[in-house]
Amino acid sequence: MTADPSxxxxAMPTVSAFLKKMERGVDRTWATHTGRPYPTVREALALALEEEGARPMVPQVVDELARQISEGTNR
Structure with missing residues (x-):
């Protein structure tokens, strides 16, 4: 099965807009919560993503981003 290029x-404008919203939420959380405990970061990240309109999010993606922010890694 191949995807139709058209x-x-x-879909790309919608995907691009979603990724920008996601990036803003992640950047906000990095700026304010780097190094904080994972549960605190996870909650702040979920809220930031919701406020930016980056929903729905795959929970495992939010978990991994929160872990990275908490540990201060991969930035």
């Missing part, structure tokens, strides 16, 4: 091009 479908990809139609």
């Amino acid at each position: 479908e990809y091009e139609k």
